[in-house]
Amino acid sequence: MNNDNKEKLGRISEVRKNSFAVYFEEQEIIARLKGSFYAETADRLPVVGDYVRFIHNPMGDSVIQSVCPRTSLLQRPDQAKTGVMQYMVANVDYCFIVTSLNDDYNYNRIARYASVALQGGAVPVAVLTKADLCTNVGRFVTEVETISEKIRVHAVSALLGIGMEELKEYFAPGRTVCLMGSSGAGKSTLINAVAGREIMGTGAIRETDSKGRHTTTHRQLIRLGNGAFVIDTPGMREIGMAGTEDGIEDTFADIIELENRCRFRNCRHETEPGCAVKAAIASGELSRKRYMLYRSLGQENTNNYAKKKEISRSIKMYKKGR
Numbered sequence: 001m002n003n004d005n006k007e008k009l010g011r012i013s014e015v016r017k018n019s020f021a022v023y024f025e026e027q028e029i030i031a032r033l034k035g036s037f038y039a040e041t042a043d044r045l046p047v048v049g050d051y052v053r054f055i056h057n058p059m060g061d062s063v064i065q066s067v068c069p070r071t072s073l074l075q076r077p078d079q080a081k082t083g084v085m086q087y088m089v090a091n092v093d094y095c096f097i098v099t100s101l102n103d104d105y106n107y108n109r110i111a112r113y114a115s116v117a118l119q120g121g122a123v124p125v126a127v128l129t130k131a132d133l134c135t136n137v138g139r140f141v142t143e144v145e146t147i148s149e150k151i152r153v154h155a156v157s158a159l160l161g162i163g164m165e166e167l168k169e170y171f172a173p174g175r176t177v178c179l180m181g182s183s184g185a186g187k188s189t190l191i192n193a194v195a196g197r198e199i200m201g202t203g204a205i206r207e208t209d210s211k212g213r214h215t216t217t218h219r220q221l222i223r224l225g226n227g228a229f230v231i232d233t234p235g236m237r238e239i240g241m242a243g244t245e246d247g248i249e250d251t252f253a254d255i256i257e258l259e260n261r262c263r264f265r266n267c268r269h270e271t272e273p274g275c276a277v278k279a280a281i282a283s284g285e286l287s288r289k290r291y292m293l294y295r296s297l298g299q300e301n302t303n304n305y306a307k308k309k310e311i312s313r314s315i316k317m318y319k320k321g322r
């Protein structure tokens with residue numbers, strides 16, 4: 001039997017226009033999809049971080065046969081807001097929510113990313129970067145900690161090497177860390193600092209508004225010397241909510257628990273007597289700001305779901321009418 005026709009196991013490191021880069025035996029090889037993939041739905045196609053079985057062709061393109069079951073899959077609605085999901089990365093253990101401690105800092109955005117991470121099955125870790133540019137780091141750390149019991153928080157300066165020791169535990173052999181956040185937040189700089197060498201290109205931000213210039217242009221999986229994996233991603237302007245209900249409930253699990261304690265099962269937390277949510281806000285146990293955030297993310301998620309249904313209904317009608 002020809003051993004070379006046996007399926008091999010590799011990991012997608014990059015998704016290109018018509019091909020995939022696959023990590024295999026410490027090398028990156030190029031592969032294409034087996035024809036039957038073209039009948040598959042988007043969620044079944046390989047994304048960065050996927051383990052795939054493929055037939056190796058040392059002389060040319062290898063052929064991906066199947067995608068292995070995933071331990072996690074991070075997704076977001078596409079930016080056109082049509083309700084179509086974009087599948088970003090798979091098999092991620094920790095999702096670093098990278099936010100710099102300048103104008104980039106945004107409490108709501110961190111909560112959004114946390115919901116997306118929890119929805120997809122990854123642990124959300126808020127990494128507040130550029131601590132060297134901030135005089136009240138502690139205040140930000142405390143505020144981010146209030147978002148959710150599920151979120152871990154670290155403040156670092158990759159430039160000065162402050163706080164980096166704390167991050168080491170995440171980069172254990174076999175583990176996968178994905179970095180997400182705005183352009184210019186310092187994702188690639190952090191990866192270089194962890195790796196101890198310049199793997200990724202980095203770029204200066206605009207002085208006027210602290211915004212980056214989209215230096216990283218595609219998602220990329222990198223294997224570190226100790227066998228940990230890290231995924232760098234291009235800066236995202238925003239992250240929408242769609243299909244994120246479980247992630248939102250997980251992020252705000254304490255509010256769900258309060259809601260369950262209301263006297264009426266269908267309590268809207270408005271004028272009903274025996275409302276545990278209102279009581280918690282009144283006593284200061286629950287902050288109004290956080291409760292409003294929970295409500296608005298839930299609303300956005302529901303609206304996008306309704307929109308998605310509406311679009312798929314009109315596509316069906318269109319097909320029927322043809």
Ligand SMILES: Nc1nc2c(ncn2[C@@H]2O[C@H](COP(=O)(O)OP(=O)(O)OP(=O)(O)O)[C@@H](O)[C@H]2O)c(=O)[nH]1
Nearest residue numbers: 158184185186187188189202203204214215216235
């Ligand atoms: N002062 C300071 N600057 C930093 C720190 N980390 C990163 N920077 C700077 O921030 C700028 C942007 O860093 P990048 O690592 O390219 O940011 P990025 O998040 O990868 O950006 P995109 O690839 O565009 O998404 C660079 O000029 C870095 O030198 C830090 O800890 N302190």
Ligand SMILES: [Mg+2]
Nearest residue numbers: 187188215216
């Ligand atoms: Mg980058």
